[in-house]
Amino acid sequence: MRCRECNIDVADNISCCPLCGAEVFEDTPALPQLGDIPYPSSYQPYPKEKRTFTSFSAAKYSARAAAAVGSVLNIAGRAAHKEPLITAASAMSALSGAVSLFSCLTEKGELMKGSMPLLISTAAAVSCALPHGKKHTVNRAAAVSVGALAVMNAVAFLSDSDSMREQYKAAFRIWGEQK
Amino acid sequence: MKQKASGVLPAVRKWYKVDNAANMYCFAQDKNFSRTYRNSVLLRDEIDIPVMQAALEKTMKRFPTMSTVLRSGAFWPYLEHTSEVPEVHEELCRPGRYIIHNGENTPCSRFSVYKNRLSIEMFHGLADGAGSTAFVRTLITTYFELKGVKVSSYGDIKNTADEPTADEVEDSNARYAEPVKKAEKPKEPPVYIGENDQIKDYTRFVFGRFPVEDVKAAGKKYGLTITEYLCVAMILMFIKCSPETVSLPIKISVPVDLRRRFPSDSVRNFVFMTDVTFNPQGRTDVTFEDIADSVRGTAAAGATPEKLRAAVSTNVAAERNPITSAVPYPVKKAVMKQSYLDMQYSYTTILSNLGEIKFPPEIAPLVLEADCCLNKTPFLHFGCAAVSLNGIFNLTFTSANTNTEREKFFFRLLSSHGIRVRVDSTEQA
Numbered sequence: 186m187r188c189r190e191c192n193i194d195v196a197d198n199i200s201c202c203p204l205c206g207a208e209v210f211e212d213t214p215a216l217p218q219l220g221d222i223p224y225p226s227s228y229q230p231y232p233k234e235k236r237t238f239t240s241f242s243a244a245k246y247s248a249r250a251a252a253a254v255g256s257v258l259n260i261a262g263r264a265a266h267k268e269p270l271i272t273a274a275s276a277m278s279a280l281s282g283a284v285s286l287f288s289c290l291t292e293k294g295e296l297m298k299g300s301m302p303l304l305i306s307t308a309a310a311v312s313c314a315l316p317h318g319k320k321h322t323v324n325r326a327a328a329v330s331v332g333a334l335a336v337m338n339a340v341a342f343l344s345d346s347d348s349m350r351e352q353y354k355a356a357f358r359i360w361g362e363q364k
Numbered sequence: 365m366k367q368k369a370s371g372v373l374p375a376v377r378k379w380y381k382v383d384n385a386a387n388m389y390c391f392a393q394d395k396n397f398s399r400t401y402r403n404s405v406l407l408r409d410e411i412d413i414p415v416m417q418a419a420l421e422k423t424m425k426r427f428p429t430m431s432t433v434l435r436s437g438a439f440w441p442y443l444e445h446t447s448e449v450p451e452v453h454e455e456l457c458r459p460g461r462y463i464i465h466n467g468e469n470t471p472c473s474r475f476s477v478y479k480n481r482l483s484i485e486m487f488h489g490l491a492d493g494a495g496s497t498a499f500v501r502t503l504i505t506t507y508f509e510l511k512g513v514k515v516s517s518y519g520d521i522k523n524t525a526d527e528p529t530a531d532e533v534e535d536s537n538a539r540y541a542e543p544v545k546k547a548e549k550p551k552e553p554p555v556y557i558g559e560n561d562q563i564k565d566y567t568r569f570v571f572g573r574f575p576v577e578d579v580k581a582a583g584k585k586y587g588l589t590i591t592e593y594l595c596v597a598m599i600l601m602f603i604k605c606s607p608e609t610v611s612l613p614i615k616i617s618v619p620v621d622l623r624r625r626f627p628s629d630s631v632r633n634f635v636f637m638t639d640v641t642f643n644p645q646g647r648t649d650v651t652f653e654d655i656a657d658s659v660r661g662t663a664a665a666g667a668t669p670e671k672l673r674a675a676v677s678t679n680v681a682a683e684r685n686p687i688t689s690a691v692p693y694p695v696k697k698a699v700m701k702q703s704y705l706d707m708q709y710s711y712t713t714i715l716s717n718l719g720e721i722k723f724p725p726e727i728a729p730l731v732l733e734a735d736c737c738l739n740k741t742p743f744l745h746f747g748c749a750a751v752s753l754n755g756i757f758n759l760t761f762t763s764a765n766t767n768t769e770r771e772k773f774f775f776r777l778l779s780s781h782g783i784r785v786r787v788d789s790t791e792q793a
Binding site for chain 1: 456756771772784
């Protein structure tokens with residue numbers, strides 16, 4: 186079939202030109218070797234996309250980073266007896282906790298991956314909440330808490346059970362030899 | 365220059381860095397949009413879906429970067445390898461749907477069959493047109509092998525019996541980047557965009573097929589290459605079909621496959637956008653010859669090895685900047701997404717010419733045609749992609765509305781230049 190208005194070949198099964206809408210006529214095609222491109226005559230509507238929170242990894246690593254920064258501020262504040270530093274540390278830990286909790290609650294079926302940052306941020310928050318002053322025992326407790334946090338981070342990093350190390354490497358784009 | 369990738373890292377990994385050219389697509393995607401494109405091949409006989417599924421499973425193993433899901437890291441997006449293979453299904457929905465990365469194991473590609481046509485929709489973050497063409501060639505060759513066709517020589521087609529190589533999964537942008545001095549980027553003037561009257565969940569493809577020899581001869585008459593000829597026709601189309609006078613420059617963005625300039629076996633993104641621009645300055649009496657005289661040679665001039673290497677180096681330097689790297693992912697995403705949006709208004713449309721696709725001699729008669737379509741984006745409501753197979757050039761216009769004025773003008777113009785044209789559409793006028 187051909188459209189005389191557009192001077193083009195068109196499919197055999199149509200009655201009007203796909204470009205101008207004019208009636209098409211049976212005529213010798215200019216390109217007889219070309220056939221129809223099959224497409225359905227009607228379509229189903231698009232299925233609804235499953236929508237979930239997309240930045241689990243970013244949330245988890247941000248939570249860990251916030252907990253780590255909070256812990257450093259906490260220790261520094263206690264060493265220098267600076268109240269504002271400890272307040273800032275508490276805020277960082279609280280932020281870390283909120284992000285971790287959100288990540289943990291929304292990441293269905295992967296509780297372990299979500300719960301590790303939550304544990305870490307809890308440790309950071311506990312260490313910030315300990316009373317500060319010149320009592321060495323309390324500050325030591327804070328230091329122990331932060332130490333526990335560091336151990337948990339290390340365990341998470343070294344553990345290969347759920348590719349945590351790979352996740353870390355990927356998340357931080359540390360480029361090295363991989364398994 | 366960096367060392368060649370061979371032997372540095374294994375080809376099959378648990379995760380891959382998103383390559384430099386694809387970072388933008390990964391940052392720009394969200395729950396409503398992702399940059400995708402569609403490759404289709406029309407076979408002589410109806411497609412056997414279970415055999416195609418088996419061929420896909422073999423091919424996915426050969427192209428490890430294609431079987432990945434997009435993830436967000438603390439600083440950068442990355443691709444995580446998955447052993448899950450997408451399902452080859454019958455085409456039921458309108459083509460051109462976005463591939464949404466919802467944080468789960470959503471594959472970055474979609475495979476559908478309708479009668480004897482296989483369509484592959486792919487997230488641009490995985491591969492460019494040349495990379496996906498390499499994938500399609502292997503997939504179709506493997507499909508016919510499983511159907512019992514003996515292939516004597518693979519040529520440059522990647523054989524599923526071979527292991528993937530590190531060169532194939534490398535980021536060639538990083539390999540060819542050189543240290544750059546900071547240079548001020550000149551501010552680009554605004555360009556003609558046209559009205560963006562999109563219909564929700566609607567994409568129409570208009571396929572124009574014509575002999576390569578015809579378009580080559582028509583271009584030769586004006587001293588233009590095929591791509592330049594098509595760009596000139598498109599520029600004239602925008603001028604003549606615009607409801608108001610066009611006083612801004614019309615810029616056709618043309619992706620250049622960098623593999624043709626810099627040796628690379630990468631099947632990922634290794635492409636750079638150059639452009640063909642013409643400013644009608646409010647004139648409505650512009651002729652094809654006027655535009656041809658103005659743009660002749662500009663596409664080639666903008667794609668010299670020196671210019672391309674400088675552009676690639678600038679992009680890679682921006683990525684390697686320690687300050688940029690230290691910015692957390694959510695902040696980086698917000699900034700990059702905005703710059704992607706700004707970029708969308710820096711050109712009128714895209715003309716992506718993938719060049720010629722070849723199959724082994726035993727398979728070539730079984731593959732009738734191929735086409736490539738750009739999927740619409742919230743910003744790009746009208747685009748164009750082209751590919752040639754068996755001496756037939758297939759140029760596809762993607763549109764997000766029912767208006768066919770531009771396509772009508774374009775194909776009538778080609779026809780008036782003596783090019784034999786056949787037009788098909790996914791929708792009737």
